Structure formats: C-alpha cells, structure tokens
Amino acid sequence: MIAVVGLGKAGLPLSFVIADSGLKVIGVDVDAKKCDMINRGTNPIPEEPGLGELVEKHGGKNLIATPEYEDAAGCDVFIVIVPLFVDDTYNPDFGILESAFRSVGRILKRGDLVVLETTVPPMTTETLARRWLEEESGLELGEFHLAHSPERIMTGYSISRLREFAKVVGGVDEESGTKVYDIYKKFIADLHMVSSARVAEFIKLMEGCYRDVNIALANELFKISGELGINFYEAREYANHEYCHLHMPSTGVGGHCIPVYPWFLIKYMEEREKFSYSELLRTSRTINDEMIEYWAGKIILECLKVNKPLDDVKICIKGITFRQGVKQLYHSRNLALVKLLMEKGLNIFVYDELFSEEELEKMGLRGISPDDADLIFDSSELWMEIP
Template identity: 30%
Template sequence: MSVDVVVIGLGYVGLPLAQQALRAGLSVVGFDINTAVVDALNGGISHVDDLSDGDVAEMLQCGFRATADETEIGAAATTVISVPTPLSEDGGPDLEAVKAAAGSVARNLRHGMLVVLESTTYPGTTDELVRPILEKSGLLAGVDFFLAFSPERIDPGNEHYGTHNTPKVVGGDTAESTERAAAFYGRFVETIVRTKGTREAETAKLLENTYRHINVALVNEMARFCHELSIDLWDVINAASTKPFGFQAFYPGPGVGGHCIPIDPNYLSHNVRARLGYPFRFVELAQEINATMPTYVASRAQNILNDAGIAINGATVLLLGVTYKPNIADQRESPAVPLARRLTALGAKVSYHDPRIERWTAAGFDIPKTDDLEGAVASADLVILVQNHREYDANRLAAMAKRFFDTRGATSGEESQRL
C-alpha cells in the first residue's frame, strides 16, 4: 500500500511535520530507529513539547503510525529526512544519522520518489553526501528520482508560528526537483520560498541562525561593560526598540542554548575553514563571547554574595528554570548546565526549581530539586533566575528573596540585580 510521505526521524522537527501533513489529508508513516519512541507514539504518547498526547491520539485517528521497519520507506511518494545533526568533536556537524537515513532510503528508493533533507548541515551536504548514497541504488537524481533540501524552521514553544504558517524554503538539485518539493510542502504550508538550488537553501538556514548568534553575542558583551559603567542595558534596549526602522531587539542572557543557535553557526564556520582555509571571524568571536556567559554569570553571583559578606564556598544558590527556552521542557545545550558546574566548582551548594524538569544532571551528578518554590527562594543565600517560565512572578519572587540575580530582564524593582 502506498503512502504520501514517510518522515524519517520523529523528533521535534519530524513529528510536527507529520502532524501538519495529516491535517492536510496526506497519508503519513513515521520511521525512527528508536523503538521506544515508535512504541510510545503508537500508544498515543508524545515525547516533544509542541505536541501533547492528545495531538498524537488525533494523528493516530487520522491514520498515522510509527514504524522501525525501513522497508516501509519504499511505499512513499515522498520521503523527508529530519534526523539530528549534532556537533562532532572537530566542530563540524556529525552526519552519521543523515548517512544512516540516506542509506535506509537508498535501499528502498523507487522511481519517481521525492527525497527531501531537512536536517541542518553545511552547504553541499545534499549534493555531495546524500545524493551519492541514494544513487548507490542505481537510480539517478533528477532523472529517476527527485532530491531537494528544505531547512527546518521549528521554534519549540512558539505559540504563534508553527509548521503551517512559517514560510518553507525549498531548493532542489534540479528545477523540477524544486517544483516537486514546492508542490509537496504547498499542500500543508501557507508560503513556499524557492531558492536556486540545494546549497542556497542549506546556507539560508545557517544565515538565519548566524544572524541571531552574532547579535546575541553583541548584547551579551554590552551587558558586561554596561554593568561596569552602571548603565541599565535593558532600559537601553527598550529605548532603542522604539526606532521603527533599522533596529531589531536582542537580549542578553546567561548563555545560548537549544540545537540551533549554539550549534548551527559552527557548521558554517567549520565549512569555511575546511574548504577555504580561513576563519569566519564573526562567528568564532560570537561563539567565544556566548560560551563564556555562564562563567560571567557565576562571577557576578560570587560578587553579589561577596558584597553581602558571604563567601560563595558553602553558600546556597537556587537556580530558577534550567531549560534552554521558557515554557518548554527542552534542555538541549542549556546554559544552566555550565552555570551549575561553575558555581559548584566555586563551592556553592546548588539546587534548582523548574516546573517542567523532574530530574536534572549537571556537574557530573544530580542537582537537588526543590518543589517548595517560595520556601526555597526565601531561604537561599542567592536566587538566580536562569529561565523565566510563565509560572514565575519574577518581581514577587525577587521581593521574597534575600538576594535575587535576574539574568533575563524579567524584574523591574530594586529588589533584584539584573544582568
């Protein structure tokens, strides 16, 4: 039995994609090598923030099913690869999951199939890595099957923009492949943006996140000297934001997290160094600045305690919110981890509160969790707001605390110190 699409990789990218395709009336099968994920989804249990168990139940009612049997790929008119691409030890993307997924497709490739890579990677991956693997099947891209790249643009926890209303960039290895990909996504995405080819589509995603990475680094560096000069950077940003043109607000924080911002720009920097032999200096400087923010926050915390006559060695420090974004449970690359490590190295007794995280490991061991938010805030020597979940009334908590360090600009009173 044929299906409209098989989605390979059922994580925070693949599962919402499958959901939107189903809602548009497409038949969808999800493939994942993690049998625990497959069994959970078939049992109506979600493992990603943006989809509830009820959403998965709705998908199942629409005919969705998950499988770990790669032979089912052969029934697809379209196959979408949305597997993780973490950083490798040399700073480039780890493409082992992409290679494995492409191999699974190659073993089940058939004439006329559209294959789309969505996994974020360096320019040239679709043409130089994926295409040769697929062509081991004996079929030729652009002749026997169609190949394209379409970068994922998922923003976990975003209540306004999702798969359906976020413009979809597509670039094929041929003009016909581009049109095939545009036609496929056009069935469930409002706006399709065509690029000249796969490399342009790959680079567009990297430019998006490099832009954010560099601008976050700018305000993070400004946070340091503004503090030294007794300038309220948050007030500065609010004032600058009133300009109706030429300015976009970015905000400082304890570091950058998630899969995209701390990782994707490195793909581009690594690719420039490997291919052209010189550094992408903006990216490397931004990485240096953003990566040192947890240490800077720990230093500020130490100074706050010192000003009160309290040594950080033995002091109780409570971290509020340890996820990389507010209002989600995603901990990938959260700056709370290196912050907790640094505070622990300085001798602080670190605990945490997070309404979405039951167990948290940092510094090589489990960090104690408190469920008594108000009691823990009132008793700690220092409270650090690391992530401002909607459950937190930052001003109220700051008023209850002995000392409150706000790294997110969520407070407005005199009771707290802000980054």
C-alpha cells in the first residue's frame, strides 16, 4: 500500500492517478477538512480538469485521506510532496519538509521506500531527508530505501501530465533506484530511471532555470525590439527553429516554481563562494522581476495620450494572477505591477474574471469593467488600449 503525504495541487492528482491504477492509497494531509471532503468524494481542487471524476470514483474507497500519520503505518511506500518555500532572503525554509519526513520516520519499517517529490535544493534527498528518517526510525539507509522523483505537473494539466509526460526516478543508492522504478512503473507509463536521486533533483532545477533564463532573454529582446521599432512577435516567429526556442515576453515570472528554483542553485553556489557560477541565473531573476518597472513606464507614457490629468486617468489592469486562468497570486508580477502603479499615485483599477468585487476589495483593490476604463493594460497579452 502506498502513502502520499501532502494532498495539495501536486499531491492530490498524483495520489488519485495511483488509486486509479488499482493500487490502494492512504493520503496523509494535516488539513483534516480537506481529508473529509476527499473521503466524501468531493474534489477540493475543482479547477483541475479530470480530477473531480477520480475523486468521486476513488475518494474514501481506493484512496483514504487522513490527517493522522499513524493511519499510514501499514504502508510500505511513502511519497512526500509537501511545499518548500523560500524566505525573504531566498533561502529555503525546510520546516514543512522536515516535519513531514520526521513524521514518516516515526512509522517507517525495515524494507520501506520513501520518495521525495517536492522540488528541493541539490542533495536534499541524500542528506537532510536521509538524516531525518534515520534519526526518527532508528534505521539506517539500506534497511530502508530512499529516492527522488520530481513532480513535473502544471496546474490545469496535472492528470494528463502524469499520464503522458516523461517522469524520472533516481535512488540514493542502487537498490533504492531499482525499487522506486519497479513501483512507479505500476502507475506511470513513461518512466525513466536516472543514476541517482541527485540527478533526479537536478533535472527539475535545470528545467526551471532554463525557463527563467529563456523568459529573461525574451524580455530583454522585447525591450530592444521596441527601441528598434520592430515587432518582436513577427521576428520571433522566424527566429525560432529546431535550435532556437525563444519564450514569450511577460510582466515577469510568478508562481511557486520558476521564480523560486533558480535561487536553490544561486544560494548553493554562493555558499561555496562560487559567485561567478550562477551569474546568469541571478541576472535573469533581476531582469524578470524588474519587468514591472518597464511596464509601469510604458503605461504612464500611454496615459499621457488620454485627454485628462495623469492621476485622473482610470487605468484597468486586466489579469492579476501569476498565470492566465489559474486563480493563484503567489509571486504574481501582475499583482506587483498593480501595487507599483498604486504606489506611484495613479488611479488603478483591476479586472480579473477569476475574482469577485468582494475578493478584490479584501485585497485592497478596486474592480472595474474594462469598458469603463480610460486605459486598459492586458497583462497576459501585453497590449494596451485607450477604448
């Protein structure tokens, strides 16, 4: 029997894909209300396509959710997928991960396998995770098995990603690698074993860094093309080919993943005084975060075309979430842009179909219909209009 620890946006789809393959799953989550919902067959993440049907079919049956780790004591595989945040100085805060691993350690038995799926700084699986488990269980690595398999889902596409996207697994030792591969093969179609947990961890970090750097490049070329009077999108269409994959420009990069993962490597290199090794990653972070300054400048210039004093111009920022269609605000650069323009004393309103007037008010924002604005800035399409 498999336990999935952390039934959030990543853990819940994974646990139901496992349950749908016919395996019995115990889902452990500290949120007792969420566990109740799941056991009643109610989907706590309705915005995730395909998840509702699985929760209805398996909730409280093939998958039983519980806030008590003790209820998972009979499991022999533990998959941990709880959040890991960074603090204000971008250092990882291991608090939740440590608590989850120590709780698993207390019910760990000889021969069990523990798999970390949360994206983590390099070598977390083989150092911290191993230590927490050994300290709590009194067992040594070898008596239990330990591996990493990065979660590569994207909210809104989680079920299809788990079913169709390549997934990798890597053990902290050879036996753990073989064991994790054999178990994951039962519910993941496109599975690949890599040589170590360290490699598996790095794959996810590489991917996040590639996206962040690529977006920073797109943003920089977008600004340059503007100075040259060139339509960036026209040029990009022909620039991209097999060896050139320029991403799209934006107001920056938001969410829990891409803006966070480069910091795991930047901090790791800086701790070792290898400052020059992660210069590109750091610069890309700065370029992406500073895009809101660029857009604030453009918006102000456009406002000057409206026949009103600057602070009377009703500006509507359309879209405040970090990604279009996903109701999440973590590190949203669109929301940061709204706040920056408000700080500059401009007359800022927002429109986002995912939020009610009441929800906007609670965040200290004013809603508006785009038709009633003097200037609209669409944050995902990056266009401005004076209606």
